[in-house]
Amino acid sequence: MTNRREFIQLSGMGLMATAAPGFLKTPVIMSGHHLSVQLYTIRDAISKDFKGSLKRLADIGFKNVETAFWPKEINDQQAANTLKELGLKVSSCHMEIPTKENIAKLVSNAKAYNCKNIIWHGWPEDKRYSSLEGTKQLVKIYKESNRLAKDNGLHFGLHNHWWEYRNHVxxxxxxxxxxxxxxxxxxFETDTYWVKVAGQDPAAILKKLKNRVRFIHLKDGPAVFNQKLIKDDPDPMTPLGKGSLDIPAIINACSANVEYLVVELDKTAIDVFDALKQSIQYVSKFKSVNLK
Structure with a gap:
């Protein structure tokens, strides 16, 4: 299976120089949140059968996708055309940190996808997150990136891993x-799995962050920290509702400002499309969650 680092390298885009059991059988009914899926989940399938893999997502029932990085032979316009053909709307795009040098390209990609939500994926860990001074340096970078994004009609967000919820500064x-x-x-696009890996309660974090969160990543599995994570080798994840995360509590803690629940499974022991099918079936029990 291709890991995150290899997948990003395959895209030809690279990283920015600035970045160095518990679930309820009857889910709580919530409203107002659309469902999406992070395409990193099916990166290996995409590398073998680009259009066929995206069609399988649509056939499973997904209406929205969050883009990551494509194999080097697929450009963003090609991807956008195929997604449109299959009736898949782009909810959000994982992209590089906006800079003066790349903003024109980011705007062009966002236009192709008809999506204004661009999110810094945040991988790998920036060592500046190990100190308060370093963290504030990154804050300054993010503020400048946000100004660039806003000036070009885009909305800028940050996706987390475990270190933001584990490192004290x-x-x-x-x-x-x-x-x-x-x-x-x-x-924020709050990845609830990594929050739990860091030893925090995702539902409590979401309540604390309130309207800062517009997207959340939903994934499930053991969610325990180990050294393999540093090498981007997580334990296999499970379909939603079959791991250690309390998915109903997480959804119940989302403010009305959360627009999309984005399913992402970095690694699975079973067939990834089977895991996604089980996940969408589970989420569909939340009668007021909008699957469209």
Missing amino acids: GGKLVYEVLNEELDEDIF
């Missing part, structure tokens, strides 16, 4: 510093 966790220091319109 200046007596606080990194995510707390980010929440306090960032401009209000820089949104």
Whole structure:
């Protein structure tokens, strides 16, 4: 299976130089959140059968996707055309950090996808997150990126891993510093699995962050920290509702500001499309969650 680092390298885009059991059998009924799926989940399938893999997502029932990085032989316009042909709407795009050098390309890609939500995927860990001074340096970078995005009609957000919820800087966790220091319109895409890996309660975090969160990543599995994670080798994840995360509590904790619940399974022991099918079937029990 292709890991995150290899997948990003295959895209030809690289990383920015600035970045160095518990579930309820009867889910709580919530409203207002659309469902999407992060395409990193099916990266290996895409590399073998680009259009066929996307069609399988549509056949399973997904209406929205979150883009990551494509194999090097597929450009963004080709991808956008295929997604449109299959009736798949782009909810959000994982992209590089906006800079003066790349903003024109990001705008062009966003236009191709007809999507204004661009999200810095945040991999790998930036060592500046190990100190308060370093974290504030990144805050400054994110603020400038947000200004560039806004000036070009885009909305800029940040996706987390475990270190933002595990590293203490200046007596606080990194995510707390980010929440306090960032401009209000820089949104979070809170990956609830990595929050739990860091030893935090995802539902409590979502309640604390409130309207800062516009997207969440839903995944399930053991969610325990181990050294393999540093090499991007997570334990196999499970379909939603079959791991250690309390998915109903997480959805119940989302504010009305959360637009999309984005399913992502980094690694699975079973067939990935089977895992996604089981996941969408589970989420469909939340009668007021909009699958469209």
